[in-house]
Amino acid sequence: MGELCHSLQLIDGNGKFNVAGLEEFVKAVKLTQCGLSYAVVGIMGPQSSGKSTLLNHLFHTNFKEMDAYKGRSQTTKGIWMANCVDIEPSTIVMDLEGTDGRERGEDDTAFEKQSALFALAVSDIVLINMWCHDIGREHAANKPLLKTVFQVMMRLFSPRKTTLLFVIRDKTKTPLEYLEPVLREDILKIWDTVTKPQALKDTPLSEFFHVEVVALSSYEEKEEQFKEQVAQLRKRFFHSIAPGGLAGDRRGVVPASGFCFSVRRIWEVIRENKDLDLPAHKVMVATVRCEEIANEKLSRLACDKDLMALENAVQAGPVSGFGKQISSILETYLSEYDVETIYFDENVRDSIRQQLKIKALNSVHPQYLTMLRHLRTKALENFGTRLEQSLNRGEGFATSVQNCTQSCILEFDQGCAVSIMSVSTIPVICYYNGQILRTKTDVEYEGSETVIAPLDIPVKCTFQQLIDMVYSKTTIDKRKFKLVLICKYPLRSGNRFQPFPVRDDSSVHQMLNLVNTTTIEEIELYIKVVRVKAQLNQSVGGHVDLFVRYNYNVAQSDYGCGPSSGPVPDSGPNGDDEDSADEEGNDEYDEDVNDECDGFRDLGFYGFKVFPF
16 A cells, blocks of 8 residues: 555647656656556546546546536546556556536537547546436437447557446446346447448447446445445456456557557547557557667667776787677677567567667677787787797698698687677578569669568577578468578678578578678578479489689688688579579479579679589
8 A cells, every 4th residue: 555646637628748747657657667567447428427536436546526516517628647546457547528518519529539539549448437317318418428439439440349337327226237238228229320331330349349337326425335336346447457357358458668659649640630550550659669678778788887898808909708798798788678678569579679689789890800800910920930930840831831820720710709799599681572683793682572571590590490480480381382592691892792592501600690790780581482393203303503603702711701712602583484494404393492593593794603503
């Protein structure tokens, strides 16, 4: 006990949204720490029907109440918000301006509809405050309100499955079991009369709403009985989002850390009189919040004391365990990002996490290069010293050079191995459903229906694991199609790239090592999908020639990875319909997808040699 109630006017009577006030409110009630474990409750109903009074008794809030001794008039203007005291999970309640108020007049219903749509888009539970004597009446005060609620719900592209809790006020002697069926019948009649889009014409009310009914005695005439009934109703809001709770089957929940941005954006869309696309809205909120969190992690990484100390140390000379130390620092911020974004859209958070990882690695790449220069200098110094010592011992020159070279390169490789900045996974962007285009200096993937799929590949991933991950992510049917994987591989000389086939464990390792050894922002993996052609009792004959050219700029000494002396593919694609002569000679598709790399030819280039793949 002892929790304080905080409240604010979220939207004033003119529709102005209180951005600063909401941010202070969320901090005060510590909403951002709740993840998905929070609920939002709204209340709507006729003016002066006791909505604020009910909320104050039900949730121990402090909304302003009407003074009955001073007459009946508008008390709540706009939309007010408060936190419910001592209720788990954390629950936020919104008190909406009453309907049918004389202050706005009969013709000013715009704000009424906008606030109703806002409540339905934001709330998990909406209380409908209504008079008992209106049940069964053709011209009851609550009927226009219900019609408004149902009409505006049609503007939500995807319903949230809101719980409508009808609160019957000033209950008479008629038992609730007789009142409830009449009320539900009236609700269904109103639902049936509402104009619906063709796609929702036959959709039942239950698809949009979960309907509950409760009755309360008169607060003015039977105050003690009213308080007892409200105390019982209050218990239903504990664990309201658990299965079987009042909002147990809610959908499309926005993580609490995105609540401020979400509700503000919803109100902006409503005021612009646009339809609310809640699924798209949820993705947009996830994008904004995940980017904010990622940027915050990068800012903190830039001024991390341990990282700054490591940077100073590596400037002075080689640092023992450099790779392990720097990887530990990076993993700390990536783990924090994972925790803070866990409830947002999976595809969005994974994509932005990949960008965060790439930017983090790029930010420390200069220190890594400095470490490699120290190792290279040390290796060259050792080579000179050992060669001189070997010659002084009378060993032959050729033998001495060979032995010293091998020992120094081995030490250099061992130093590089412990200096590599490794993370548990490496971001790879897969492109499929398009075509690979090759120019003299670049490799691109184009197509009007190209699909981009981000992957987090384990650093020790095998070729078979990579293939399985691609199949799973892209949902390509492995029974009907085989995959040819081509990596966009950077060259040292200028901003130039060549295609590099990924066909075995070694080439997977070379591809993933680009993150540690180059400054590219992301690894791009292009996928060619080849239909499996069933051929019985026939073997795949011959091998496939690739047009490749020797390019010694992609040597191991350039980036510390990649093909050291072997040829690098330098070719462009032809579509499935091109090179018919080639297709006629390769009707079968072997289990080894290497045989399908014959799709990468570019006859417009010269200086190529033909090699068996």
